[in-house]
Amino acid sequence: MRILRLSLLASACAFLFACGQEIGDECNSSAECGTGRTCDRASKDGYCTVTPCTVAPNSCPENSLCVEFENEQTFCMAGCADGDDCRDGYECVDHDASDHAYCQER
Numbered sequence: 268m269r270i271l272r273l274s275l276l277a278s279a280c281a282f283l284f285a286c287g288q289e290i291g292d293e294c295n296s297s298a299e300c301g302t303g304r305t306c307d308r309a310s311k312d313g314y315c316t317v318t319p320c321t322v323a324p325n326s327c328p329e330n331s332l333c334v335e336f337e338n339e340q341t342f343c344m345a346g347c348a349d350g351d352d353c354r355d356g357y358e359c360v361d362h363d364a365s366d367h368a369y370c371q372e373r
Contacts, residue, residue, distance in 0.1 A: 290315055290331035291345025291354065291370050307342065311356045311372050317343040332367050344369035 300315035327343035353370035
């Protein structure tokens with residue numbers, strides 16, 4: 268019985284910590300995004316991010332990059348190779364023709 272409880276606890280922990288903690292994940296509140304991250308509710312279905320960030324060197328977590336937008340605000344955005352890497356409602360864009368594409372709301 269103890270092994271079953273430990274197994275269930277381990278599964279629950281893996282599930283809880285895997286959800287909503289990656290840059291670009293959906294969110295309703297910053298608490299869902301993990302420590303030091305913010306839920307950008309202005310984005311479709313929320314967007315876990317870090318703001319502000321530094322572009323060079325990239326201060327964002329692994330598999331994400333810091334993007335400076337026209338309003339000079341910086342956000343960590345989920346990196347991508349193509350549209351399949353982005354969640355529904357987002358597309359893979361590369362505004363500066365570099366190897367640094369990211370998922371942005373359509």
